[in-house]
Amino acid sequence: MGVFASTDDPGSAGHEQVVFCQDKQSGLKAIIGIYSTALGPALGGTRFYPYASEEAALADVLDLSRGMAYKNALAGLDLGGGKAVIWGDPERVKSEALLRAYGRFVQSLAGRYYTACDVGTYVADMDVIARETRYVTGRSVEHGGAGDSSVLTAWGVFQGMRAAAEHVWGVPTLRGRRVGVAGLGKVGKHLTGHLVDDGAEVVATDVDPRALEWVRATHPRVELVTDASALVAADIDVYAPCALGGALNDDTVPALRARVVAGAANNQLAHPGIEKLLADRGILYAPDYVVNAGGVIQVADEIEGFNFDRAKLRATRIYDTTRQILRLADDEGVPPAVAADRLAERRMADVGRLRTIHLR
Numbered sequence: 001m002g003v004f005a006s007t008d009d010p011g012s013a014g015h016e017q018v019v020f021c022q023d024k025q026s027g028l029k030a031i032i033g034i035y036s037t038a039l040g041p042a043l044g045g046t047r048f049y050p051y052a053s054e055e056a057a058l059a060d061v062l063d064l065s066r067g068m069a070y071k072n073a074l075a076g077l078d079l080g081g082g083k084a085v086i087w088g089d090p091e092r093v094k095s096e097a098l099l100r101a102y103g104r105f106v107q108s109l110a111g112r113y114y115t116a117c118d119v120g121t122y123v124a125d126m127d128v129i130a131r132e133t134r135y136v137t138g139r140s141v142e143h144g145g146a147g148d149s150s151v152l153t154a155w156g157v158f159q160g161m162r163a164a165a166e167h168v169w170g171v172p173t174l175r176g177r178r179v180g181v182a183g184l185g186k187v188g189k190h191l192t193g194h195l196v197d198d199g200a201e202v203v204a205t206d207v208d209p210r211a212l213e214w215v216r217a218t219h220p221r222v223e224l225v226t227d228a229s230a231l232v233a234a235d236i237d238v239y240a241p242c243a244l245g246g247a248l249n250d251d252t253v254p255a256l257r258a259r260v261v262a263g264a265a266n267n268q269l270a271h272p273g274i275e276k277l278l279a280d281r282g283i284l285y286a287p288d289y290v291v292n293a294g295g296v297i298q299v300a301d302e303i304e305g306f307n308f309d310r311a312k313l314r315a316t317r318i319y320d321t322t323r324q325i326l327r328l329a330d331d332e333g334v335p336p337a338v339a340a341d342r343l344a345e346r347r348m349a350d351v352g353r354l355r356t357i358h359l360r
């Protein structure tokens with residue numbers, strides 16, 4: 001295990017600690033990135049992915065762990081930000097021994113880092129990792145876990161959308177609004193249910209015919225369009241990207257007719273500057289990492305012994321946080337994405353500083 005812990009090493013991009021893990025026999029090669037523990041232990045998932053190089057794996061873990069620090073800070077959690085990557089093709093190299101070897105490295109950090117699911121890792125994998133470490137969330141319900149995190153992710157997105165609706169139209173409801181949902185996967189399905197219950201008209205799309213069949217059977221009044229570009233160009237009030245990242249780009253933003261964007265997908269802004277393009281077009285963007293934090297709120301609750309009602313209450317507060325960010329953006333004359341970053345940095349600094357008041 002190689003470790004470097006420095007805030008001024010340019011390779012670590014301001015991270016507290018980056019840990020390289022290797023176990024030759026099982027084939028494990030992993031990097032754990034801890035961006036910040038200012039608010040508590042760093043929480044973030046493990047991405048299992050066949051990166052082209054170690055540099056690519058390192059760049060991803062540095063980026064993702066920083067993002068988690070901001071997300072956890074604004075979710076109101078007493079948790080810092082971290083993330084891990086396992087470098088390899090999960091289809092070929094994932095095994096019990098590899099996952100347990102990884103679990104031992106997580107355990108060796110003695111609680112500075114809690115892991116969870118991400119691309120390429122699943123609830124069943126977390127149960128295996130948990131045989132070697134206490135510092136794991138996202139386990140199965142049978143093992144004391146929080147279960148499917150898309151339930152509260154969708155609930156949180158709905159709360160963020162309500163706050164954005166209030167900011168633009170003066171009322172915290174989607175009743176009578178046309179909402180376009182791109183991606184009817186785990187989150188998109190739950191979100192569609194909340195919107196229909198709230199009295200919204202939903203227009204949706206998905207590339208998977210099974211998802212379309214589901215919506216026809218469950219919500220027959222939902223209108224379906226051929227693809228995401230048709231949805232972007234449709235006469236909608238709110239656009240909810242719930243599929244892949246990069247949904248807001250140089251092609252989609254000029255074509256978008258919605259006044260509000262609020263959706264579950266991670267990394268919706270294709271590149272820096274898109275947030276300005278949205279603001280210039282008068283489109284209110286509820287930052288993705290703020291409104292989609294219900295999932296991390298759900299799994300983080302496992303650390304205290306999972307309680308769905310408590311986690312749901314916390315996810316409901318995404319409404320208040322989104323409101324606060326939109327007001328701050330107006331007050332400071334910046335796009336909401338910038339206001340969100342400022343608020344997260346403020347909490348990390350203000351609450352993180354309290355650790356200098358020594359208890360013993």
Ligand SMILES: NC(=O)c1ccc[n+]([C@@H]2O[C@H](COP(=O)([O-])OP(=O)(O)OC[C@H]3O[C@@H](n4cnc5c(N)ncnc54)[C@H](O)[C@@H]3O)[C@@H](O)[C@H]2O)c1
Pocket residue numbers: 149150151153182183184185186187188205206207208211227228242243244245264265266292293295296
């Ligand atoms: N599940 C969570 O708890 C959670 C938490 C935070 C963020 N997110 C993010 O939310 C998004 C959705 O997550 P999910 O768990 O529902 O994933 P999912 O894989 O269950 O669903 C994604 C859906 O998008 C569809 N899709 C893919 N490409 C598309 C396209 N070009 N046009 C239309 N539809 C397309 C897929 O067919 C699938 O139905 C992802 O970006 C994910 O990273 C999820």
